[in-house]
Amino acid sequence: MNDWNTAERKALREMVTSFTEKEIAPHLPDWEDAGEVPRELHKLAADAGLLGIGFPEEVGGSGGNIIDATIMTEAIMGAGGSTGLLAALCTHGIAIPHIVQSGIRPDATPAARDLVDRYARPTLAGEKIGSLGITEPGAGSNVAGIHASAVRDGDEFVVNGAKTFITSGVRADFVTTAVRTGGEGFGGISLLVIDKGTPGFTVSRPLKKMGWHCSDTAELSFHDVRVPASNIVGEVDGGFVQIMAQFVNERVSLAVQAYATAQRATDLAVEYAKQRETFGKPLITRQVIRHKLVDMTRKTAAARALTREAVEKAAAGENPILDAVLAKNNAVEACEWVVSEAVQIFGGMGYMRESEIDRHYRDARILGIGGGATEVLNDLAAKLLGY
Numbered sequence: 001m002n003d004w005n006t007a008e009r010k011a012l013r014e015m016v017t018s019f020t021e022k023e024i025a026p027h028l029p030d031w032e033d034a035g036e037v038p039r040e041l042h043k044l045a046a047d048a049g050l051l052g053i054g055f056p057e058e059v060g061g062s063g064g065n066i067i068d069a070t071i072m073t074e075a076i077m078g079a080g081g082s083t084g085l086l087a088a089l090c091t092h093g094i095a096i097p098h099i100v101q102s103g104i105r106p107d108a109t110p111a112a113r114d115l116v117d118r119y120a121r122p123t124l125a126g127e128k129i130g131s132l133g134i135t136e137p138g139a140g141s142n143v144a145g146i147h148a149s150a151v152r153d154g155d156e157f158v159v160n161g162a163k164t165f166i167t168s169g170v171r172a173d174f175v176t177t178a179v180r181t182g183g184e185g186f187g188g189i190s191l192l193v194i195d196k197g198t199p200g201f202t203v204s205r206p207l208k209k210m211g212w213h214c215s216d217t218a219e220l221s222f223h224d225v226r227v228p229a230s231n232i233v234g235e236v237d238g239g240f241v242q243i244m245a246q247f248v249n250e251r252v253s254l255a256v257q258a259y260a261t262a263q264r265a266t267d268l269a270v271e272y273a274k275q276r277e278t279f280g281k282p283l284i285t286r287q288v289i290r291h292k293l294v295d296m297t298r299k300t301a302a303a304r305a306l307t308r309e310a311v312e313k314a315a316a317g318e319n320p321i322l323d324a325v326l327a328k329n330n331a332v333e334a335c336e337w338v339v340s341e342a343v344q345i346f347g348g349m350g351y352m353r354e355s356e357i358d359r360h361y362r363d364a365r366i367l368g369i370g371g372g373a374t375e376v377l378n379d380l381a382a383k384l385l386g387y
Contacts, residue, residue: 003067003312003315004067004071004308009067009068009071012053012064012068012071012072012075013071013074013075015048015049016050016071016072016075016076016079017075017078017079019044019045019048019050020075020076020079020080020081021079021080023041023044023045024041024076024079024080024081024085025079025080025081028080028081028082028085028214028359029354031085031214032084032213032214032359033213034214035206035213035214035216036088036170036171036214036215036216037085037088037089037214037215039129039171041089042089042126042127042129043125043126043127044126045089045126046124046125046126046127047126049062050062050072051089051090051092051123051124051125051126052124053068053069053072054066054068054069054093055096055100055120055124056100056104058104059100059103059104059116059120059121059124060120060121060124060125061124065315066249066252066311066314066315067311067312067315069093069253070252070253070256070308070311073086073253073256073257073260074256074260074263076260077257077260077261077263077264078260078263078264078267080264080356082214082359082360082363083212083257083261083360083363083364083366083367084211084212084213084214084215084359084363085214085215086257087167087168087212087215088167088168088212088214088215088216091129091130091131091132091167091168091172092123092124092129092130093249093250093253094131094132094167094246094250095123095130095131095132095168095172095174095175095176096119096120096123096124096130096176097246097249098176098191098233098234098242098243098246099115099116099119099120099176099193099233100116100120101242101245102115102233102234102242103115103116103120104116111230111232112233112234114230115193115230115231115233119174119193128173128174129168129171129172129173130168130172130173130174130175130176131166131167131168131169131172131174131175131176131218132166132167132175132176132177133148133163133166133169133175133176133177133178133194133220134146134163134177134178134243135163135164135165135166136148136161136162136163136164137162137164140165140373141372141373141376143178143186143189143240143243143244144185144186144189144240146161146178146179146180146189147161147180148160148161148162148163148177148178148179148180148222149161149179149180149181150179150180150181150190150192150227151181152181152229153226155228155229155230156226156227156228156229157179157181157192157226157227157228157229157231157232158224158225158226158227159177159179159192159194159200159201159222159224159225159226159227160222160223160224160225161179161221161222162204162219162220162221162222163175163177163219163220163221163222164207164219164220165207165217165219166217166218166219166220167215167216167217168215168216168217168218169203169216169217169218169219169220170203170206170216170217170218171216172196172218173195173196174193174194174195174196175193175194175196175220176191176192176193176233177191177192177193177194178190178191178239178243179191179192179239181236181237181239182236182237186240187237187240188237189237189239189240189243190232190233190234190235190236190237190238190239191232191233191234191239191242191243192227192231192232192233193227193231193233194222194225194227194231195227198225198226198227199225199226200222200223200224200225200226201220201221201222201225202220202221202223203218203219203220204218204219204220204221205218205219206218207219209366210362210365210366211359211362211363211364211365211366212362212363212366213359213362247321247324247371247372248314248319248320248321248324249314250371251324251325251327251328251371251372251377252307252310252311252314252324252327252328253371254328254331254332254367254370254371255303255306255307255310255324255327255328255330255331255332256307256311256331257367258303258328258331258332258334258335258364258367259300259303259304259307259331259334259335261335261338261339261360261363261364261367262296262299262300262303262331262334262335262338262339263300263304264360265296265335265338265339265342265357265360266293266296266297266300266338266342268342268346268356268357269292269293269296269341269342269345269346269357270284270293272345272346272349273289273293273345276347283345289345292341292344292345293345295341296337296338296341296342299334299337299338300334300338302330302334303327303330303331303334303335304331306323306326306327306330306331307327307328307330307331309323309327310323310324310326310327321384322381322384322385325372325377325380325381325384326381328371328372328377329368329374329377329378329381331367332364332367332368332374333368333374335364335367336364336365336367336368339357339360339361339364340361342357342360342361343357343358343361
């Protein structure tokens with residue numbers, strides 16, 4: 001018995017697996033073709049308790065911590081889900097944590113608590129969809145370089161600028177948006193919640209992507225958008241610190257998605273190698289294939305172990321910045337190698353859109369870009385290690 005296989009967490013894994021097999025896996029190809037998941041899925045997931053995992057019950061969550069959230073991701077992937085599905089269904093995992101953290105502090109203002117009631121609760125109930133707007137055409141991993149501005153005018157902020165590569169931006173009812181309220185650099189950034197439908201706020205276009213086809217991605221534009229000053233999350237000019245505080249969870253989450261993808265790809269490859277015959281014998285009887293599968297298993301297990309160590313530290317209240325960086329880069333590297341080998345084992349079928357492994361191959365490529373590009377995180381790791 002350990003933190004990962006308590007009776008409650010075994011039941012959680014079984015519940016998520018069952019939900020995925022019934023409500024997600026059979027419909028995923030259609031959602032890929034449609035370019036989005038239906039809003040009804042958010043309500044179904046909320047009613048099952050999935051959306052609230054890792055969020056406090058006092059704000060409408062289901063309780064639990066990052067270990068429970070990790071188990072949910074592992075179970076969804078293991079039952080035939082995808083990282084694109086997770087990006088679409090669980091965008092609230094990056095859209096509302098800042099709102100929640102600001103609203104549950106002992107010294108939380110009435111305005112902060114109101115943001116929880118207006119955005120966090122209905123999102124966790126599956127009634128609203130939120131997104132996080134940070135990346136701009138000229139600023140990605142360099143969060144301190146954003147240009148979208150929010151100028152105070154009485155009881156409102158007037159927002160101008162653009163955001164791109166915004167996950168769930170097409171379907172989102174609101175965007176927790178990084179804006180520049182002060183001078184240059186990290187000290188002048190704030191988080192401002194902007195409602196869809198606000199005059200001047202438009203979804204310029206949905207973006208077509210290599211992977212994550214069921215996850216809608218948008219380019220947003222703001223032209224003299226007037227937003228109530230009460231929609232500021234936390235303190236004015238305090239947004240950068242809030243964003244950085246959530247990066248550990250985001251990077252660990254992406255690392256989990258990476259090794260869970262690798263595990264699913266390995267499982268699919270093993271099953272296919274047992275069924276597929278070449279020259280009169282099952283493919284798995286070929287030594288070169290068995291060795292591939294062993295290496296896939298080894299790299300996946302190592303990625304899982306390193307990531308779970310970071311997860312456990314975060315669950316214990318630590319802030320494992322370096323662990324999260326190393327875990328993400330290691331898991332992404334393992335995932336990219338494993339899915340490539342899996343496609344090779346599948347051969348021509350692995351190149352077909354009807355094959356699940358094709359989806360994982362395409363989806364895996366974004367994991368080394370989102371949440372901090374691999375090169376940026378390597379440089380950060382070097383600094384943290386004193387190199």
